[in-house]
Amino acid sequence: xxxxxxxxIVFQDFMAKNSAIRCQKPQPRQxxxxxxxxxxxxxxxxxxxxxxxxGQPEIRVELGLLGREGKHRFDALKLQQLNIERNIKQQCDxxxx
Numbered sequence: 110x111x112x113x114x115x116x117x118i119v120f121q122d123f124m125a126k127n128s129a130i131r132c133q134k135p136q137p138r139q140x141x142x143x144x145x146x147x148x149x150x151x152x153x154x155x156x157x158x159x160x161x162x163x164g165q166p167e168i169r170v171e172l173g174l175l176g177r178e179g180k181h182r183f184d185a186l187k188l189q190q191l192n193i194e195r196n197i198k199q200q201c202d203x204x205x206x
Contacts, residue, residue, distance in 0.1 A: 110137035116157060117141050150176035 117135035124132050130143050130153070143153040152173035161167035174182045186193070187203065194201055 113137045113139065113157065120155070150174070150179065151182075 114135055114137040117132075120141070121132040121135050124130060130145065132155075133142050133144070135141065139158060140154050140156045143155065145151055145153045152171075152175070154171045154173070156167075156169050156171060158167045158169075161169075172186075174180075174186075183205070190201060190203065
């Protein structure tokens with residue numbers, strides 16, 4: 110838990126210097142939420158995990174699109190997936206839950 114808190118403190122400092130995305134107060138847990146607007150319908154969460162489904166350590170970001178416009182927003186992002194992946198130089202795993 111102490112390592113998680115230290116990670117999020119450093120992460121928050123990095124984000125403050127390098128991104129317009131804000132971080133909530135660091136806590137000793139596996140995730141950190143980021144307020145990005147429309148708080149009840151869009152959620153951005155950073156997650157650190159010592160083991161993912163393949164048993165490897167992982168750092169990931171999850172975007173939750175909820176509410177009446179959630180499916181429409183998802184479909185719009187899905188149309189841009191290849192362009193987004195090209196820009197971030199990373200493949201995106203997309204899951205509908």
